[in-house]
Amino acid sequence: MYSVITVEREFGCGGGEIAAKLAQRLQWKLWDQALTEEIAKLADVDCAAVEKKQEKIDSTFHRLAKIFWRGSYEGAVKTGAEFFDADCMVEMGGQVMQRAAAEGKCVIVGRGAPYFLREHPDAFHVFLYAPYAEKLRRLRENGSRIPGNPETLLNTVDRDRIAFVKRYFNADWPTRSLYHLMVNTAVGDEIVITTILEAMRSLERKPTQTLTSFPHQGEQASV
16 A cells, blocks of 8 residues: 655646645645755754755865865864755754655655655555646746746756756766656646556556566666
């Protein structure tokens, strides 16, 4: 029985909203903003520091500076937002997701969840996407909640996600062989949710399904 659903998504396709509706339908815990809050608590930083690092890689200068900090006594004991980088976020995020998956009955949004939980036997992995026009429409409808220019965001956010996955998982984004299901959200939120639930329940009635194996970090990705 699947007890975890990971929802990876193209920016602007409505993946976060659909994941929230899906969690509500199942009465499962939603790990979206809650994931940010848990990582911030674990790192002893505020949520804004975590949000700045999610699905992004640090600048070359920051990575070089981090090497310097690690080589000094002061660097070993400092904490806080100034020293919280993407590497810390990934490490702590992985810990939080593994705990959430162990508890079960949860929907986890983005943050590399399908990669962290690629070997979890009870995780059902979904990728949501949409045509450019549909994503732009959704972003404009949610304009008051989306900081920045929609067109600019559509051209940059997913590019950051591609770089993030390449750096931390040595894979292309999206890794199609990783997902049980990929759905175009232009068909409508309710149809997407119904499709996810029906596909998940259909697989539960069949013998164990094994997805194409995915390499561990540092190994060559077969994508």
